[in-house]
Amino acid sequence: MFERRVTVASKVGLHARPAALLAKTAAAQPVTITIRKDGAEPVEAGSILGLMTLGAEHGDEVVLAAEGDGAEAALDEVAELVGSELD
Template sequence: MVERRVTVASKVGLHARPAALVAKTAAAQQVQVTIAKDGHDAVAAGSVLNLMTLAAGHGDEVLISAEGEGAQAAVDTVADLVASDLDG
């Protein structure tokens, strides 16, 4: 399993537009990508609703993970997006 911790950069956290962008990107990966916030179970990152249930706000640290062939690329792609400012 490949895992990477990142800090949520968007000022609104993983809500609304940022959640939609992350979910779309995660769903496009060849492996299932999950995301977890401390104290919460991991959820499928390809679902906007799942991302919003995490209540991950600006500055929160999340753990992004995936398993299988292509997992490293998938985790890096989603993690880089979460760690960037998606508020634009």
């Protein structure tokens, strides 16, 4: 299992437009990616509803995880998006 810790850069957190962009990117990956805040259960990063219920706000650190062929590259792509200003 590979993991990446990333700080949410979007000023509105992972809500609405940023969540939709993240879900679309995560769902397009060859592996399933999960995302969680410390102390919380992981949700599927390819699910807009899951991302919205995560409640990740600007400045929160989240952990992305995936396993399998292509997991590292997939995590790099999704981590870059989470760490970008998406507003």
